[in-house]
Amino acid sequence: MSALFNNYARRPISIVEGNGTVVKDSSGKSYLDFTSGIAVCCLGHSHPALVNTIKEQSEKIWHTSNLFESPGQEALAASLVKDNHLSYALFCNSGAEANEAAIKLARKHTGKSHIITFKNSFHGRTFGAMSATGQEKIHKGFGPLVDKFTYLPFNDVEALNNAVDDSVGAIMLEIIQGEGGVNSVTEEFADAINKICQERNVLLIVDEVQTGIGRTGTRFAFEQTSLKPNIVSMAKGLGGGFPIAGILATSELYDTFGPGSHGTTFGGNPLGVAVAQTVIDIVFQQSFLDEVVEKSTYFVEKLENTLPSDQFTIRGKGLMLGIDCGKDVAPFVAKAEEKGLLLVAAGPQVLRLLPPLTVSKEEIDQAVAILEEVLLSTVLA
Numbered sequence: 001m002s003a004l005f006n007n008y009a010r011r012p013i014s015i016v017e018g019n020g021t022v023v024k025d026s027s028g029k030s031y032l033d034f035t036s037g038i039a040v041c042c043l044g045h046s047h048p049a050l051v052n053t054i055k056e057q058s059e060k061i062w063h064t065s066n067l068f069e070s071p072g073q074e075a076l077a078a079s080l081v082k083d084n085h086l087s088y089a090l091f092c093n094s095g096a097e098a099n100e101a102a103i104k105l106a107r108k109h110t111g112k113s114h115i116i117t118f119k120n121s122f123h124g125r126t127f128g129a130m131s132a133t134g135q136e137k138i139h140k141g142f143g144p145l146v147d148k149f150t151y152l153p154f155n156d157v158e159a160l161n162n163a164v165d166d167s168v169g170a171i172m173l174e175i176i177q178g179e180g181g182v183n184s185v186t187e188e189f190a191d192a193i194n195k196i197c198q199e200r201n202v203l204l205i206v207d208e209v210q211t212g213i214g215r216t217g218t219r220f221a222f223e224q225t226s227l228k229p230n231i232v233s234m235a236k237g238l239g240g241g242f243p244i245a246g247i248l249a250t251s252e253l254y255d256t257f258g259p260g261s262h263g264t265t266f267g268g269n270p271l272g273v274a275v276a277q278t279v280i281d282i283v284f285q286q287s288f289l290d291e292v293v294e295k296s297t298y299f300v301e302k303l304e305n306t307l308p309s310d311q312f313t314i315r316g317k318g319l320m321l322g323i324d325c326g327k328d329v330a331p332f333v334a335k336a337e338e339k340g341l342l343l344v345a346a347g348p349q350v351l352r353l354l355p356p357l358t359v360s361k362e363e364i365d366q367a368v369a370i371l372e373e374v375l376l377s378t379v380l381a
């Protein structure tokens, strides 16, 4: 009997080793990891630069506290707001916690508690982030939730125009809904959001916990839209596997969080910040991002040439791709694992492909060959 809570439907393998895209389980079997620990290990496993940073920083100082100045946080913040319209950063430990900070910042700044979010969104499991999440199954049994979130259908301009009144302080969305099925925001919807935010003085919070840090082929996914968020939350890829998260915000929000208003013990500790800085120094290079886009195009073309379009729809951007299979994907995930490819679902009918951003074309070829075998033979059977 396990002494662990049973709150995950765990796959029956334990991964004990990893290098690049390849991981090994405790029996010595190798897999291509197209989950990256759910979009976390953006530089793959055991990336030498990250190993080196952890070693070096761990011999200097791990943790000090936000009681003291942090040149590491200053430098990381500067790297994250370089070349975009955002100005300030704050660090914490997880995606949910980043969204909590975003929600608190928006409420305090606007003096309004009503926030619009969307059906099939996912913002995390803490009370604020869970309450922001537009999925009943995630709320079930935990009520009462934090008040004043309204869940609208995603990409529905009319519903949005009808719902926003003077009580609304912020709109919060993912550029591509990750857990909710790899659904991208449409151009039309982004334009409608911009219009409402400007006309009604509503803040825009973009949850880039999954889409950020190069995952979609740009530093942040909002860069590929017309959206100019006031607050951006980030987490998963930021530490490449080390838990660190944060928010970025525009300059007019600076005064809203003064000393004592918000904080965390571990957030932005020197070890986490050193690792994140190494991640950003690599991932934010234009040549690295260009390669992500190039590999994405290659991957999508291969998938489209392999999978019949009447049965499978490919969605997503960069290396955050989804295959909508139009049926329960759990058997595909299990079958792919048997053949040496690790995948994660996005909702009941979509397979999510989240390889490390460092994946090679050869590894993409191997993954597509396994997907072909698994998806086509399982469909015929």
Ligand SMILES: *Cc1c(COP(=O)(O)O)cnc(C)c1O
Pocket (backbone or CB within 6 Å): 093, 094, 095, 096, 097, 099, 122, 123, 124, 125, 174, 178, 179, 207, 208, 209, 210, 211, 235, 236
């Ligand atoms: C994973 C995820 C979260 C929650 O992050 P945690 O680190 O698990 O708290 C929030 N938003 C999005 C879009 C996510 O994908």
